[in-house]
Amino acid sequence: MAGKLNTLRARLIMVALAVHAMLLPALFFGVMFIVENSHRDVFVNDVRTHSRFLADILSSQQILDSSQDLIAWLDWLDSVFLGSNGVYAEVLIGEQRFFSTLMDETYFDKFKEDFHFGDHGDDVYYLSMPLDIPGHQAILRLGFDESLTLEEIGRAGLRTVYALSAYLVISLLLLVLLAVGLTRPLKTLQRDSRAIASGDYDTRLRVGTRVREFRDLAKDLDLMRDALVGINERLRAEITEHLATEQQRQTLQAQLHHAKRLETVGTLASGIAHEFNNILLPIILYTDLALEDLPQDNPIRANLERVMKLANRAKEVIGQVLTFSRKSVESRQEPSDVVSVVKESLSLVRALMPATIDIQTNIDEKCGRVLVDATEVQQLIMNLCSNAFQAMTEKGGRLTIDVCDVAIDEDSDHMSLRLEPGHYARISVGDSGKGIDPVIRERIFEPFFTTGEVGKGTGLGLSVVHGIVVSHGGDITVDSTPGHGCTFHVYLPQATLSSELPAGHS
Amino acid sequence: MPRVLIIDDEEDIRDVFYEVLSRAGFEVDVASTGDEGIDKLRSKPADVIVTDIIMPGKDGVATIREIRKEFPDAKIIAISGGGNFGSNAYEPNAIKTTAYLAAAGEAGADVILPKPFDREALMEAIRTLTAG
16 A cells, blocks of 8 residues: 555655645635625625615605605615515604514514524524604614525535536546556656666667656756667677687686696606616616627526516616607707608608508698708608508508698688798698597697507607607697597797708708 | 726626626726716726716716826816716706717817617727727
């Protein structure tokens, strides 16, 4: 209930009712006061004028000497009842009372000394007036019927009530129309702003009225909506940009993490390699001495020769670990024709691969010279091919070797590569094997990390590849869909003119 | 017979070198630190000095530099295990062997042998130096 009273309509109507409750009685009583007064004044003036006229006539007729004369004189009293609303006419001479013959007998004793209109219990207005008759104390007493005038006043009151009621009805109707006119635009505005709030930003704010204040309000709210939509769009753009930046940052962080991890592993591996070399050296030399001491036909020689062979294998493994962790200063890099280096390796690969492996190549002959250690790049290709072969040993498959020229600039889509802008030779080695599980993808370049069966590989092949690529200032990526094989892309920087010159090649 | 001085902190390596070189007929002396080696050289000069590069205390590079200063004609073979070394071996910024090998060469080593090597490589190096 309280809620209903708090609406604009209810308040307007309540205020109007309160105003009318005070105004209408005031109007009514004001009108009635004026109507009553004017009617009374007309009535009283009328009867007084009439009475005075009669008193003047009676005073001027000094014919009271005979009874005949007196009767004729008294006839004048009858004029009160002719064409007038008189009901009482009496002349008091001394102690004698004379009445008009036309007077109703019921009024004989009703006269009262009371000169008030309308409030003395009957509908008769009585008045008395002294007559100027020499030698006599004469008083004229008259009474006039007020009822017609009172009825007239009553009718006037009724008309006033009708008029005021009509006024009340009309003004309330107008008020309701005004309230509706005021609240309808507000409701329209409310509906539209709710639509906007729920995300429909294209809604135009309308009021459907010609009231200027509402039109101005709608216009201003529209401006506000436009501003909000603008701000909203800007915020959206900023959020999108922020998300993109954040994603880029995360990618870079992951790359950095990966690189640091590889570097740490490399450092660790090279520390271990150092210790092992110190141990391997006496093993190799002591074994050599022991072999020297034994006669050629001693059966122990066979065992010692195996120790020697294994120690040499350990030496090779350590050499590979060091290749992974080594920095570029150690390799002998010179500008080489990458295509011929790849082709040389390919002839070796073809000789080694069984017939179940279909080798496909796509080599861009125009690919320029690359600043490389040719031996190391051959090792790199051999390792990648051997890795690819191992992924396809069971069923055979397709080995692809592609070489192409790639330009990397700051805007290009090679964000994941840690490379300076420039021209690169890209060597891609792909297989149709089982692919790389995304879970282990981060770790494939770590030394001794292998998915091959025990005894099938050292787990050093890819870490050696990684070491060679990094020492050449290149980068390596891997594309893989589990079940559909994988492709390694090796990027090696192409030699620029300035880097070629000191090497003395033309 | 030529005289060879072995400087290495690892006992096993000193022992095996002693054995190998003694058998080859060299007169062999050993020292476990750079300072000890220099002292021995002062009391009794050697034809060939074989020194480890990575050693606690005075390392091989400093040792070679001192020997070269005091004995300009000494024949020096530097050997190294490769990889990183020293107390900071596992830290990312550890000096790499490459740099050390290069430093040994600059300090005056005549031959640099990366470990591990076989007997023939060592004998070949000593033969070359003593023949000259």
